[in-house]
Amino acid sequence: MEKFNLVVIGAGPGGYIAAIRAAQLGMKVAVVERDKPGGVCLNWGCIPSKAILKCAEIYETFKHSENYGIKCGELSYDYSKVIEKSRKASSTLTKGVEFLLKKNKTTLFPGTGKLISPNRVGIIGNKNEKEIEAERILIATGSVPRTLPGIEIDGKVVMTSDEAIFSKEIPESIVIIGGGYIGVEFAYVYNSFGSKVTIVEMEGRILPGVDREVAEELEKNFKRNGMQVLTSTRFKELKKLDDSVEVTLEDSSGKGEKRVSASRLLVAVGRRAVYNTAPTSLSYYGNKSSDIGLKELNIEITKQGFIKVDSSFMTTCKNVYAIGDVIGPPLLAHKASDEGVVAVEIMAGDKNARMHYDRIPGCVYCQPEVASIGITEDEAKERGIKFNVGKFPFKASGKAVAVGETEGFVKIISDAKSGEILGTHIIGKGATELIAEIGVAKTLESTPLEIGITPHAHPTLSEAVMEAALAALGRARNV
Numbered sequence: 001m002e003k004f005n006l007v008v009i010g011a012g013p014g015g016y017i018a019a020i021r022a023a024q025l026g027m028k029v030a031v032v033e034r035d036k037p038g039g040v041c042l043n044w045g046c047i048p049s050k051a052i053l054k055c056a057e058i059y060e061t062f063k064h065s066e067n068y069g070i071k072c073g074e075l076s077y078d079y080s081k082v083i084e085k086s087r088k089a090s091s092t093l094t095k096g097v098e099f100l101l102k103k104n105k106t107t108l109f110p111g112t113g114k115l116i117s118p119n120r121v122g123i124i125g126n127k128n129e130k131e132i133e134a135e136r137i138l139i140a141t142g143s144v145p146r147t148l149p150g151i152e153i154d155g156k157v158v159m160t161s162d163e164a165i166f167s168k169e170i171p172e173s174i175v176i177i178g179g180g181y182i183g184v185e186f187a188y189v190y191n192s193f194g195s196k197v198t199i200v201e202m203e204g205r206i207l208p209g210v211d212r213e214v215a216e217e218l219e220k221n222f223k224r225n226g227m228q229v230l231t232s233t234r235f236k237e238l239k240k241l242d243d244s245v246e247v248t249l250e251d252s253s254g255k256g257e258k259r260v261s262a263s264r265l266l267v268a269v270g271r272r273a274v275y276n277t278a279p280t281s282l283s284y285y286g287n288k289s290s291d292i293g294l295k296e297l298n299i300e301i302t303k304q305g306f307i308k309v310d311s312s313f314m315t316t317c318k319n320v321y322a323i324g325d326v327i328g329p330p331l332l333a334h335k336a337s338d339e340g341v342v343a344v345e346i347m348a349g350d351k352n353a354r355m356h357y358d359r360i361p362g363c364v365y366c367q368p369e370v371a372s373i374g375i376t377e378d379e380a381k382e383r384g385i386k387f388n389v390g391k392f393p394f395k396a397s398g399k400a401v402a403v404g405e406t407e408g409f410v411k412i413i414s415d416a417k418s419g420e421i422l423g424t425h426i427i428g429k430g431a432t433e434l435i436a437e438i439g440v441a442k443t444l445e446s447t448p449l450e451i452g453i454t455p456h457a458h459p460t461l462s463e464a465v466m467e468a469a470l471a472a473l474g475r476a477r478n479v
Contacts (some may be wrong), residue, residue: 001131001132001133002030002107002132002133003028003132003134004027004028004030004133004134004135005022005027005028005029005134005135005136006019006022006027006028006029006030006135006136006137006344006347007029007030007031007032007113007121007132007134007136007137007138008022008029008030008032008137008138008140009032009113009115009121009137009138009139009140009141009292010032010039010113010139010140010141010142011031011032011033011037011097011108011140012038012039012040012041012042012140012142012324012333012336013038013039013041013042013046013333013334013336013337014039014142014323014324014325014333014336014339014340015031015033015039015138015323015324015340016039016097016100016101017336017337017340017341018337018339018341018343018344019031019101019106020100020101020104020106021344022347022348023104023106025344025345025348026348027344027348029104029105029106029107030107030109030121030132030134031101031107031108031109032109032111032112032113032121032123033108033111034110034112034113037094037097037098037101037108038090038093038094038097039142040142040143040144040325041333042093042094042097043090043094044161044162044165045161045165045333046333047086047093048086048087048089048165049086049165049185049365050365051082051085051086051089051090052082052083052086052165052189053185053188053189053366053367055077055082055086056189056192056367057192057367059075059077059193060192060367063075067404068404079169079170079193080168083166083167086165109123109125109130109132110125110126111123111124111126111129112124112125112292113141113292114292114293115137115292115293115294115296115299115320116131116293117297118137118297118317118318118319119134119319120133120134121137134319136319136320136321136347137320137321138313138321138322138323138340138343138344139275139292139307139320139321139322139323139326140322140323140324140326140336140340141273141274141292141324141326142274142324142325142336143273143274143325143326144271144272144274145160145161145267145268145269145270145271146267146270146271146272147160147267147269148177148235148267148269150235150237151235151238151265151267152240154240157240157245157263157264158238158264158265158267159264159265159266159267160267160268161182161186161266161268164186164266170190170193170194170195171262171263171264172195172263173195173196173197173198173261173262173263174190174195174196174197174198174262174263174265174266175245175247175260175262175264175266176190176197176199176200176266176268177200177235177247177267177269178199178200178201178267178268179199179200179201179205179206179207179208179231180201180206180208180268180269180270181207181362181363181364182268182270183199183201183206183266183268184199184206184207184218184366185364185365185366186266186268187199187227187366188222188366191222191226191227196226196228197226197227197228198227198230198260198262199222199227199228199229199230200230200234200235200247200249200260201230201232201233202232202233202234202252203231203232204231204232205219205231206218206219206222206229206231207364207370210362210364210370210372211372211377211378211411211423211425212376212377213411213425214372214411214425214426214427217368217407217408217409217427218366218368218427219231221368221407230249230258232251232252233250233251233252233258234249234250234251234252235247235249236248236249236250236257238265244262244263244264245261245263246259246260246261247259247260247261247262247265270331271325271331272305273305273306273307273325273326273327274325274326275291275292275294275307275326294307297320298316298317299316299317299320300315300316304328306326306327306328307322307327308327309321309322309323309327312343312346313327313339313342313343323336323343324339324340327339330362332362334360334361335357335360338355338360339355341353342354342355356442356443358373358375358442359373359439360373361373361432361435361438361439363431364432365432367429368407368408368427368428368429368431369426369427369428369429369430369431369432370426370427370431370432371425371426371432371434371435372423372424372425372435373424373438373439373442374413374421374422374423374424374438374442375413375422375423376413376423376425377389377413377423380413380422380423385415385416385422386415386416386417387413387414387415387416387422388413388414388415388416388448388472388473388474389412389413389471389472390411390412390448390467390469390470390471390472390473390476391409391411391468391471392409392410392465392467392471392476392479393406393408393409394406394407394408394409394410394428394429394461394464396467396478396479397459397463397464397467397478398458398463399458399459399460399461399463400429400461402459403429405428405429405430405461407427407428408426408427409426409427409468410424410426410428410465410468411424411425411426411468412438412451412465412469412471413425413472414447414448414472418447419448419449420445421438421441421442421446421447424438424465424468426464426465428464429461430461434461434462434464434465437462437465438465448468448469448470449473451465451469452466452469452470452472452473452475454466467479
């Protein structure tokens with residue numbers, strides 16, 4: 001039986017990064033992956049969706065090209081080629097992960113991982129089964145889309161994000177249940193390519209949890225672009241016809257009902273951990289169970305359905321650890337990667353290794369983009385914190401005006417006494433790139449002063465971050 005210092009179950013952005021870091025620290029590492037390396041992020045989520053979103057953005061730009069003095073004649077698209085481009089991007093990066101694992105001398109075992117004991121993992125492959133021995137085991141099995149009672153996913157008329165990412169058709173109309181980041185991104189894509197889009201969100205606004213002002217700004221944008229946004233509204237019933245759906249909705253009070261018909265239905269109500277049930281009916285999972293043996297090892301699950309871990313990422317079974325989506329929100333690829341690095345550094349004896357969840361950015365890649373780090377104004381008020389707010393609109397940015405991207409703003413929330421940056425929220429062009437400056441600032445424990453006095457190139461969109469920082473100090477210069 002082969003022996004390893006660490007066996008990682010799952011080769012997504014949490015698992016493969018953890019494996020590489022463990023190898024760098026001198027561990028002999030094995031990775032067990034039942035599908036393609038890269039996990040949801042590379043194969044069904046982050047990467048293919050961003051390729052599709054970029055195509056939608058380009059198409060939107062061409063639709064409004066006359067605003068830039070450019071006439072492009074009759075405009076059309078081939079959505080099947082959009083999907084082909086996204087699959088090529090996924091394939092390229094998947095091969096890259098395989099190369100990185102090999103480069104770092106980790107052993108990749110194709111198959112489904114099963115916990116046999118705290119020091120032994122079974123591998124169920126297509127042709128055979130085997131067991132390997134481990135000093136430690138790291139579970140990084142990720143998540144799959146949730147659905148709702150009364151909704152049967154058929155992969156064509158009724159979809160989750162997993163099916164939508166492969167679909168080569170743009171529907172005439174679509175109802176999207178869920179106004180979180182997944183629902184919002186798909187809404188932008190479908191709307192850009194001409195679908196009649198209806199977003200249904202049970203909370204009082206789309207992007208629940210995001211800064212209220214940012215969410216309201218995005219909702220206004222979506223409505224201006226012809227989308228119907230139904231907030232404080234719940235799914236009640238689905239009637240599926242041959243090639244369309246009729247969805248019955250009710251308001252949050254349960255008193256009023258509304259029926260919406262559409263060609264397609266997309267369920268985007270979040271994701272759930274994968275560890276003990278067949279995740280979906282999709283063919284790429286086959287009939288393999290995802291039961292990894294938690295019950296046999298008495299590994300506890302939280303009330304929310306995630307694996308329970310301590311501050312070192314150890315489960316309730318000694319020597320068995322878990323990271324990423326499977327241990328709970330935020331369900332983000334980069335959060336999983338960071339947890340993987342910290343977990344193996346702790347295993348290696350680094351007493352200073354720990355997670356800084358307040359530095360993890362959250363990003364939404366529709367247009368205008370949304371990005372945030374830290375707490376919102378509402379959260380600061382709930383905690384009784386005295387704070388300052390600095391806000392700078394992109395319509396006052398020279399670069400934004402020059403390139404015709406003036407929607408949105410940068411908002412920085414800082415502690416009124418210490419100056420600590422509590423939260424930053426951006427909506428606008430390039431928001432998902434601009435937020436990185438705030439991440440570095442928080443790591444260095446900078447205040448708005450350090451950002452505000454740092455020269456930023458002119459003209460750039462990043463000047464908006466500098467101006468918002470100055471505004472938080474009462475020193476705004478261009479607004």
